[in-house]
Amino acid sequence: MFVMTVDQRGSMRRGDAVPDLLASLNAEHGEDLLLPFERTAGDEVQALFATAATVVAVTVQLVRDGGWSAGIGIGAVQEPYPPSVRAGRGAAFVAARAAVESAKAAPYRIRVIGTEPAAERAETALWLLAGVLAKRSVHGWEAVGTMSDHQTQRDAADALGISAQAMSRRLAVAGWVEESRGTALSAYLLDQADVSEEQA
Incomplete structure (x- = not known):
């Protein structure tokens, strides 16, 4: 499973951008989320994802918007799912917390943490994808x-x-073609890193 925790950077300077982000992410991707984005603490939001493709799509949106650190945790999630992501438990939530903290010093403010080697490869693919997007006019x-x-x-x-x-x-x-290939590669590697279904 995939959990993403997103933290706003520079909120003292930019003001609280969380409400607009929540509205945008849930409107655009809500149908593909197992638990929708919610504010969990301070300037942070979090969601539980059904697919790796949606993780990548949200990451692309965050890179375009700028001003966010994104931590992606991969692992098991306790079932049944709670009504709110704030009550979620499991390895993916723990990994997402560690990922968003370390994302603040990572390239493009993105980190992926999981137990499989493919997690680091997925992170690398997302960094390369973000590098293409960051240059786009x-x-x-x-x-x-x-x-x-x-x-x-x-x-x-x-x-x-x-x-x-x-x-x-x-x-x-x-970099339209590069984005297309990069999103597909990133989603593939995230799926490779997710062994939670096999362990269930």
Whole structure:
């Protein structure tokens, strides 16, 4: 199982961004969460995930937003699940706590902790993915987002009012292909690191 704990950085300077984050994450990913994001303490939020793909999708959103440290814990979770993530128990919750604390000094403020070697490999893949995303411009995010709503680059280019050639260049600079491969690799490695189902 996967638990993610997210901590806001610089809240004294930025103000409390947790309510907006909770609304955004639960609206975008709530159907794929076993227990939705809740504020657990101070500037922290936490959720229990059903799939590795959703863990990666949330990580991408956090990297884009900036200002967050993310700790991903992999391991067993006590069942039945409680009504609130704040009452959750198990190795994944313990690992997520350790991960978010150490994430504050990690590349791109992301840590993954689990018992399997694949956990470190998944962490490395997420760092590399974050490295691509951190360089993306506003126009790059716009181009990639538009592609998600259209079947072809030409259709996406028409929606943005630019040429197909310009769209292709924007996607290349934005690392669109690299993001696609990186998200798939990260999710695969997270799944490889999750042996909780085998142990159950």
